[in-house]
Amino acid sequence: MATSIEEKPDFKWIGKSIRRVEDPRYLVGRGGYIGDIKLPGMLYTAVLRSPFAHARIGSIDTGEALEVPGVVAVFTGQDCKEKMNPCANFGPPTITQYPLAVDKVRYCGEAVVAVVAESRYAAEDGVEAVEVDFEPLDPVVDPIAAIGPGAPVLHEEHGNNLAYERIFEFGEVDDAFREADVVVEDKLHWGRSSGMPLDTCGAVARPALNGSLEVYCNSLNFNFFIWLVAAALKLPSNKFTVIPVPAGGSFGSKFFAHKVPTLAGFLALQTGRPVAYIEDRLDHITNSDHHGSDRYYDVRMGLKSDGTITALDVDVVDDYGAYLQFGVGTHGNSLSQAVGPYRLKNLRYRLRAALTNKCQQGAYRGFGSEVQNWVLERMVDKAARQLGMGPEEIRRHNFIQPDEFPYKIPTGNIYDSGNYPAVLQRAIEMLDLDKWRTEQERARKEGRHIGIGVVTTQERSVFSSTEFWFWFDKPAFPLTSSPESVTLTIDPTGEFQVQMHSQAMWGNSPETVAAMLVAEEFGVDPYKVNVSYADSAHSLPGTGPGGSRFTVMIAGAVRGASKRLRAKLFKIAAHELEASEDDLEIVEGVVRVKGVPDKSRSLAELASTAYFFALNLPEGVESGLEESCTYDHPYTTLPSDDRKDLGVFYPFMGHACHIAVIEIDAETGTHKFLDYVAVHDAGTVVNPKTLAGHVTGGAAQGIGSAMYEELVYDEDGQFKCSTFMDYLIPTAMEVPEFKLGHVETPSPYTEFGIKGGGEGGRMVAPAAISAAIDDALSDYGVRITQLPIKPSEILRQIETGTQS
Template sequence: MTTTVSERAWIGKDLKRREDPALLMGTVTYINDFKVAGMLHAAVLRSPYAHARIRAIDTSAARALPGVQAVLTGKEAAEVIGPVPAFCAEPVVEQAIAVEKVRYAGEAVVAVAAESRAIAEDALDLIEIDWEPLPAVTDALSAMQPGAPLVHENLGTNVVYDHVFTFGDVDGDFAQADHVIRRRLRWPRATAAPLEPNGAVCAYDPARGTMEIWSNTNMLNSASWVMSSMLKIPPHKLNFYPMYTGGSFGSKHFLAKVIGIAGALSKVTGRPVKFMEDRLDNLMANDSQGPERIYDAELAVTNDGKFLSLRLQTIDDYGAYFIFAITGNTNMMAQITGPYTIRSVATGIKAVLTNKNQQTVFRGAGSDVGNWVLERLVDAAAEQLGIDRVEIRRRNFIQPDQFPYKIPTGNVYDSGNYPGVLDLALAHFDLDAWRQEQARARQEGRYLGIGLATAQQRSTYSSTEFWFHNPAPATGLNSTPESVRISVGPTGGVTVTMFSPFWGNSPETVVAQVVAEELDIDPRDVNVTYDSTAHALPSAGPGGSRMTVMLAGAVHGAAARLKEKIFKIAAHMLEASVSDLELVGGQVRVKGVPSSSVSLADIGMRAYWFKLDLPPELESGLEGTFTYDHPYTTKPHDDRKDLGVFYPIMGHAAHLVAVEVDIETGAVLFKKYVAVHDVGTVLNPRSLQGQIRGGIAQGIGLALLEEVRYGADGQNLTSTFVDYLLPSASDVPSIEVYHQETPSPFTAYGVKGGGEGGRMVAPPAVTSAIEDALRPFGISIAEMPITPEKIVRWVKEAQSRHSRQTH
């Protein structure tokens, strides 16, 4: 299914994103722009307590306010909707509106629908609640202690999941090791903070028992049957419409709470209802917070720097609920050994519930954490053994001739050339020159650091990752398809219909390029549309860096079916054999006889309106549909000693960073940033570079600034952008991005996903650079974000230790 780049007309070309003009001109409709006749507006009263019982709620004054059409408490909402869908086996129940008890500050308690948002918010001020505050538990270590307040009493514990996965002879490999590198590492809770928060418009038709839903969720076809149980409406009577999305970064997968609230209010009023989060809603209660983990990590190493085994023990603070179970941990099992030939792994996972907003997935979905932890161990091994950081990586890289390569967990890496990626990064960075500059700077009392990370960027998930953490014979979904329809109209115009929403990953550009490649036309001539779930073919939608791979495969397959009919009609018209035809420049012609040809417009007209002139076995119309299933996946073994192939389309990157650290202020100044990524065949370099740079900006934000913090009472201390710090233009350096192409043997054109790679590699690279800058002080960095305050404190503590030792 792959061809060489030189044979391609459009794939690999630098094309402007076709999505951009509409976005820049403001002609697209976002969910908050969407209006429908008779629409009401919703607002939500949120809990001021992290943990409390709801004794009583008086909503009478709110109901009496002119313009208010409905007021729903949790108990009242439970009469028309069910619990939020959960993808965990454990009995952790969540309601869109809390019933009897709240478990984090900001949890929804009452929802109001009114003629305007202002009226709905005024109504909230009139609601009186009798609370019984309860002790809150706000960190995982405290939550595991005997006698700790229980987030969910029915569980009898706050440790909702506790299991050790072992792959290979871990004990034997550690026994053979000459050195065991040990680190306790802390990864901070962060949040996606998209420009556009979550929202939904739900329109219930009581006469038909149907509901139409407009939402910026990315799960459409795969959400309808899941949402049906919550909304208490049969799946075939739900119709989701795809919407443009103003940022997600993994935070808008199901949006069950906003859909549940809008849906419940629509059911009781019989009118369409819009619920749109404001910024406070989103930062406090969006369910898109990332992992908050403590790692006890060990790497078994020989004297010559060979990695033998990896052992991890993770304590993961999941917050108050558990909607996706331990997906953030299972996700990283796809690449847990990184680009290295580590032959055995043990990973223990304790998932702990606390009185915080829950985590689900955020760009990287936990694999970003795994990269950071592993690269911290690799840097520590290089330091302890006195081996250069570049050299120790070279000694442990999987080699190009070893692919496809099976890692201990059972996942397979499809292809790669990791030494080549590193060589390219070094060539553009000029490491020797920067080391000389570092030596000069230290003589001048300046602290320059050089950071390196060589890490994986898995893509194209298989849904088995969502359930293999449960013991056999438990089963779950194992299909993650994507579909398209390609139509050639009676005048030759080409239209592609997708069944997943626009998602910032240039889906329209991708499908236009691939269609243009297959039909040999200009991609600007391709019309791209979206369709609702009522008319949809199977589609799992965006997530897990899958859309470029899956759309390319779907378009490739649909184009093949379309071309089959095109050639049959053309052969009939030209009185030629199908095998003698070729498609060139929108014309089907006889090979070697360019004058004997027929245009797509002629073929389209014949297909639609001249049935009697078609071969008798052909029906009218001219279209091709195709459902592209995962290119390569297998089920896990029953004993879970092999998790199967669940994320095989494996990208790789090397980042080299030079920073200067001001030890008086803690400021970090980027001097140079080089990123080399290998995500297989590059469809559109311009678009990919934008994704990589955006991901690196997020990674820098996490490394230096971002953290969701809670007080001892469970209050969110970062509920505005004054307190939750995002990187600005001044924080992000000029980033040099280069590509190496190692095509995948499993996908159409050899493409791999690259949407999350920048964020998944930047944190370890930046951490490495700052630690290198602070090396004269003997500082080992084991936590993020690396704030100016921490840097100043670490340096002062190191200077104090040195002073005591010298006296």
């Protein structure tokens, strides 16, 4: 493996591949996941799920279940409707949802009855004993038919199955197409996959003192919106406390996934006892808050004969499933980097969000922007082939150049910085593209089919909340906040505590990042910094991980809190040392007078003064050493009223080039990776090793979405892949060795120049793989137009190509 990441000489810790501070507890089996939490008197939950895609719920007989030994209580949607409000919802108010279905089920696997018992075994026995009469209705499965005439309606209150429609137009699209020398068109389908973490969503809710409810939970970020969950449970916001619990992965699937904690909370309130509801795999795979994008595209791209891309026309129907919990923010993501790294000026984007009898859709690593990347790269490749240009040639020709930043794209979003030609060049060199092209030719003569896929995509980071509502002319709640907070404490003996204020770690490395940054600020050992997470009753505003925002935002908050803490330390030290604050510096955990190293105080000495010797403090300085900082998004603007300019909402623009070399067996349609290079630019790198882990892990998930993973519903809306035997997560055998490289173009807008890099691998790999397969089978005219790519489809196209 050739890892080539430039170290930043200016920093002591930033840029170093240090071991993660999170690791030890996980290595010894003490991860503290939700399933590890056991409270005295705790009950367990099992859920009866709908076997039908679309049905009226008739009578429910719970009598026999209540007789099962160990079963304590049984609840239905009717109980929810009577005793709580609908669940939190960022979508249309006409599409409501309860944690247990009310009157009707709208997808196979929707929760119908919850059984609470003394053990999970007894709860499952109870589910077996529940009798439900379903009256099946006609299912709505095809999203195009769903929004056509005559389709059965999922939500009567909404009136039809078109949850949302809008056309955005930027620039002069029709003119550009009229003046284009070449127009390429295609129909593309990105199939439904999902984050599918190995640890599911879970919550343990406990009725606490004075009518309050405490919920341990691994899936609630956005702590400043946790009152929405309290409101669903008819609790005052200050009587509902969430204690964040680390999770074994999210990848989007735990992004404000509130149905699980809402149900656990409801069951605890009803029974008056602590209740655990932890999804099993069946619960999660059928009923997650977050299946991924499922999009059907009609796309046109206009170009000049020299390869200059002039226009893009996107018409997309997105199959959102039965509910629209998060609105259409996943398309806000697409618009943040809709033109990719290219100087493309004219863009039309038509979105129709369809409701069907499937599980709802939400976040998955890329949050919808990865789909736009794939679509754009597919079209660039098609145009290149038509124009007889190489993949790197057409891209180089259209790249935004390094001297053009900050660069405003047609949608209004800003790209902060970048060097796209350098990233491409690095990737070409690392792969040795010429060598592989020679090898490809040699193999072709032997009847072997090697393909090389070269793609260059954006990797936006740090969302602003405007992307959730700029879709509406009169949004109900035009939110502009997406803050992150840190509290920094030097304790009475001089040791550091960092408290973060949102969801605990999901597999990213927030504690390592925070510890490294504190080490950078104060010259202390990062392994001596302790990191914890505030509960929601004591937390400052926090948005949590998502949209590759956490490292950038935590860095801003740590820096802000550090400045405040340093100022206080200097005040105390200046008083003790009889020096001016301006003459002080911190070096390796010691505050000293510049140029006079003997005149110094250790942090432990200053902490002692701060906590124990109030009479030694300068006037106006309070006891203690604790400072907090709430860091708001450093660069975001409002959209224009006419929505011709959506404003700045995702400006810290990473970039990546992946080159995949794949051999296809034309007899079987199967593939083999021969080489794979991934070069990313995520601005200043804090920890090269953990960033590399995101790239390889994300690329593995990209391989999954591209070739293996599919959440399949048949024509009756039956769910066909409710286990890991049917939903195929890549194993170590399916994922190749990656060669990783990095180019750093620091962001001018963030602390230390960091950009987010948590999602990048998955935002690039599907396009690279698709391109490589096309290239391998160009003799047959194979073109990948839908994901996941199945051997049967490859064989079908080979056969068609052979015949023609």
